[in-house]
Amino acid sequence: xxxxxxxxxxxxxxxxxxxxxxxxxxxxxxxxxxxxxxxxxxxxxxxxxxxxxxxxxxxxxxxxxxxxxxxxxxxxxxxxxxxxxxxxxxxxxxxxxxxxxxxxxxxxxxxxxxxxxxxxxxxxxxxxxxxxxxxxxxxxxxxxxxxxxxxxxxxxxxxxxxxxxxxxxxxxxxxxxxxxxxxxxxxxxxxxxxxxxxxxxxxxxxxxxxxxxxxxxxxxxxxxxxxxxxxxx
Amino acid sequence: xxxxxxxxxxxxxxxxxxxxxxxxxxxxxxxxxxxxxxxxxxxxxxxxxxxxxxxxxxxxxxxxxxxxxxxxxxxxxxxxxxxxxxxxxxxxxxxxxxxxxxxxxxxxxxxxxxxxxxxxxxxxxxxxxxxxxxxxxxxxxxxxxxxxxxxxxxxxxxxxxxxxxxxxxxxxxxxxxxxxxxxxxxxxxxxxxxxxxxxxxxxxxxxxxxxxxxxxxxxxxxxxxxxxxxxxxxxxxxxxxxxxxxxxxxxxxxxxxxxxxxxxxxxxxxxxxxxxxxxxxxxxxxxxxxxxxxxxxxxxxxxxxxxxxxxxxxxxxxxxxxxxxxxxxxxxxxxxxxxxxxxxxxxxxxxxxxxxxxxxxxxxxxxxxxxxxxxxxxxxxxxxxxxxxxxxxxxxxxxxxxxxxxxxxxxxxxxxxxxxxxxxxxxxxxxxxxxxxxxxxxx
Numbered sequence: 001x002x003x004x005x006x007x008x009x010x011x012x013x014x015x016x017x018x019x020x021x022x023x024x025x026x027x028x029x030x031x032x033x034x035x036x037x038x039x040x041x042x043x044x045x046x047x048x049x050x051x052x053x054x055x056x057x058x059x060x061x062x063x064x065x066x067x068x069x070x071x072x073x074x075x076x077x078x079x080x081x082x083x084x085x086x087x088x089x090x091x092x093x094x095x096x097x098x099x100x101x102x103x104x105x106x107x108x109x110x111x112x113x114x115x116x117x118x119x120x121x122x123x124x125x126x127x128x129x130x131x132x133x134x135x136x137x138x139x140x141x142x143x144x145x146x147x148x149x150x151x152x153x154x155x156x157x158x159x160x161x162x163x164x165x166x167x168x169x170x171x172x173x174x175x176x177x178x179x180x181x182x183x184x185x186x187x188x189x190x191x192x193x194x195x196x197x198x199x200x201x202x203x204x205x206x207x208x209x210x211x212x213x214x215x216x217x218x219x220x221x222x223x224x225x226x227x228x229x230x231x232x233x
Numbered sequence: 234x235x236x237x238x239x240x241x242x243x244x245x246x247x248x249x250x251x252x253x254x255x256x257x258x259x260x261x262x263x264x265x266x267x268x269x270x271x272x273x274x275x276x277x278x279x280x281x282x283x284x285x286x287x288x289x290x291x292x293x294x295x296x297x298x299x300x301x302x303x304x305x306x307x308x309x310x311x312x313x314x315x316x317x318x319x320x321x322x323x324x325x326x327x328x329x330x331x332x333x334x335x336x337x338x339x340x341x342x343x344x345x346x347x348x349x350x351x352x353x354x355x356x357x358x359x360x361x362x363x364x365x366x367x368x369x370x371x372x373x374x375x376x377x378x379x380x381x382x383x384x385x386x387x388x389x390x391x392x393x394x395x396x397x398x399x400x401x402x403x404x405x406x407x408x409x410x411x412x413x414x415x416x417x418x419x420x421x422x423x424x425x426x427x428x429x430x431x432x433x434x435x436x437x438x439x440x441x442x443x444x445x446x447x448x449x450x451x452x453x454x455x456x457x458x459x460x461x462x463x464x465x466x467x468x469x470x471x472x473x474x475x476x477x478x479x480x481x482x483x484x485x486x487x488x489x490x491x492x493x494x495x496x497x498x499x500x501x502x503x504x505x506x507x508x509x510x511x512x513x514x515x516x517x518x519x520x521x522x523x524x525x526x527x528x529x530x531x532x533x534x535x536x537x538x539x540x541x542x543x544x545x546x547x548x549x550x551x552x553x554x555x556x557x558x559x560x561x562x563x564x565x566x567x568x569x570x571x572x573x574x575x576x577x578x579x580x581x582x583x584x585x586x587x588x589x590x591x592x593x594x595x596x597x598x599x600x601x602x603x604x605x606x607x608x609x610x611x612x613x614x615x616x617x618x619x620x621x622x623x624x625x626x627x628x629x630x631x632x633x634x635x636x637x638x639x640x641x642x643x644x645x646x647x648x649x650x651x652x653x654x655x656x657x658x659x660x661x662x663x664x665x666x667x668x669x670x671x672x673x674x675x676x
C-alpha cells in the first residue's frame with residue numbers, strides 16, 4: 001500500500017487517561033495508515049484501546065500526543081466546531097448499543113444528522129427514505145426503537161450513519177448485542193457499502209472469525225499498542 | 234442547526250417529560266402572574282389617581298401673572314436675564330403668543346365679578362365666575378342637576394346648590410328658568426394713545442341667562458381661585474360682557490399701556506406631562522407662572538416608589554420560578570446525557586446542544602409568560618370585582634384599581650423569556666461541555 005492514497009494516517013498517536021494517581025495508556029503510540037475504500041478490522045480484547053482509537057478517528061476524543069490525519073487534515077489542530085463539522089460530513093458511526101434516541105421514531109432518528117448538517121427540509125424526507133430502504137426498514141418509519149428487534153435497531157443505526165453520505169464508517173462492536181445470524185446480516189450490509197459505495201470502514205471487534213471473514217486487513221491491538229499489522233487471508 | 238429545527242426538537246423534548254416541564258412552566262406562570270398582578274395594581278392605582286387629577290383640571294393648568302417688579306429673586310432673575318425691570322403686562326398680544334406655544338390647548342382669563350341676580354321676586358348679591366367650555370369634563374359636573382353649557386358662548390348659567398337654595402327652596406325648579414344678571418360694564422375712554430389719560434366709565438347693564446345646571450360642589454375643588462363663585466357662566470360670554478372686575482382698579486392705577494390687560498391668564502396644556510416645558514417657555518417670555526405641579530412633585534415620587542416595591546415583590550416570585558427552570562434543565566441533562574452524546578457523535582456542535590437547551594428554556598419562558606399574563610388578568614379582574622362589590626356596598630361608584638395595559642402584558646412575556654434564557658445559561662453551557670466519549674460509554 002502506498003502512502004499516497006491513504007485516507008487516514010496516524011503517527012505516534014497517544015491517548016492517556018488520568019485516573020486518580022495512575023495514568024492509563026489507552027492508546028499508546030499507534031502509527032497506522034488506512035487507504036481510501038479499505039475495510040479494516042481493529043481486533044483486540046476488551047480494554048485493549050481499540051474503542052479509544054476509534055473515538056480518536058471519529059474526532060470525538062483528542063489525542064494526548066501524536067498526529068491523526070484524515071484526508072490530509074490534522075484532527076488535533078481542529079477546533080471543537082470544526083471537529084463537529086468533520087463528524088457531521090465525513091464520519092458515520094454505529095455502536096454496540098445502537099444508540100438510537102428512544103423517544104424518536106426511526107424516521108426522526110435517521111433525520112437527526114440531516115438537521116445538524118442543515119440539509120433542506122424538502123430533501124430530507126427523500127434521503128431518510130432512501131437510507132431506510134437500503135437497510136430494508138421502510139415499513140418501520142413511524143416506529144420507535146423499543147418496538148424493533150436488535151437487528152432492526154442496528155440496521156436503523158446504519159441507515160442513520162449512512163444518511164449524510166460519509167466517506168468513513170466507524171463501527172464499534174456493531175454485532176456485540178446481536179445473535180450471530182443478525183450480526184452477519186449487519187456486517188454483510190457494511191461490506192456491501194464498502195464495495196458499492198467505496199466507503200472506508202473501520203470495524204472494532206473482539207471476534208477474530210468475523211474480522212477475518214469481512215475485513216481486508218486486521219489491526220490487532222493489545223495494551224494500547226498495535227501488535228500485528230497484517231492482511232487477512 | 235437551523236432555528237425551525239431547533240424549535241421543533243425543543244418542543245419535542247418538552248413534550249417528553251410532560252409533567253415535570255408542565256410544572257416548571259406553571260411555576261414561571263405563577264411568577265409572571267404575581268409580577269404582572271402587582272404591577273397591574275400599581276398601574277391601576279396610578280391611572281385612577283391620574284385620571285382623578287387630570288379631570289380635576291389642576292394638573293394641566295398654569296396660572297400666568299404679570300411679572301412683578303422689584304421683589305426678591307424674580308428681580309434677580311430679571312437682572313440675570315439682562316432684561317429691563319419694567320412690568321410685563323398680560324396684553325391680548327401676549328395671550329396670542331402663549332396660545333401659539335406648542336402643547337398649549339387654550340388660554341383664557343380669569344373672569345370674576347360681583348353681580349346682582351334676580352329671579353322672580355328674589356334678589357341676591359353674589360359673585361360670578363367664568364368657566365371655560367373645556368371645564369365640562371370636570372368631575373364637579375358628574376352629578377350635577379341639569380347639564381353643562383350647551384356651547385362655549387351660550388347665554389346660560391350654572392348655579393351652585395347653596396346659592397340656588399337661597400333663591401328657592403326647590404332648586405330643581407330653577408332649571409330652564411331665566412335669571413337676570415345685573416352687572417357693571419366698563420367702557421374705555423378715548424385716550425389718543427396717551428397712557429396718562431387712560432380710563433373708563435362704568436355703566437349698569439342687565440343680562441338674561443337661562444339656568445341649565447346646578448352643581449353640588451365647586452368646580453376644580455374650589456382650588457382655582459377664579460372658579461370660585463356661586464354662579465357660573467361661560468368664560469367667552471363673560472369676556473364679552475366686558476365687566477368691571479376686582480382687578481380692574483389695580484390695573485387702572487398701574488397701567489403703562491392704553492390697551493386692555495388681564496390680571497391673570499390660565500394656560501391649559503394639552504398633555505399634563507408637558508406642563509413643565511410650557512411653564513418654562515412662558516417664563517422665558519418674562520412672565521411669572523404657577524402650577525400645582527410645583528407642589529405635586531412628591532406625589533409622582535411616591536408612585537415611582539410604589540411601582541418599584543410592587544415590581545420587586547413580583548420579581549421575587551419570578552426569580553424563584555427561574556430556579557425551577559435551572560433545576561428542570563439540569564435534571565434533563567442528567568437524563569439525556571446519552572442522547573447528548575449521540576447528538577454529538579452525529580455531528581451536533583457544542584453550539585447546537587447549547588442552543589437546543591436555550592430553546593427549551595425559552596419555550597418554557599414563553600408559555601409560562603403567556604399563561605402568567607392570563608392568570609394575572611384573571612387576578613386583576615377578581616380584584617376589580619372585589620373592590621367594585623365593596624364600593625357598591627358602601628354606596629360608592631365602582632372603580633377599577635387594577636389595570637393590565639397591552640405594554641405591561643407584552644413586556645411581561647418578553648421579560649419571562651429573558652429570565653428563562655438567563656436561567657438556561659448554566660444548564661446549556663453544561664450540556665454543551667459534556668464529553669461525548671464519557672456520555673456514550675457503555676454502562
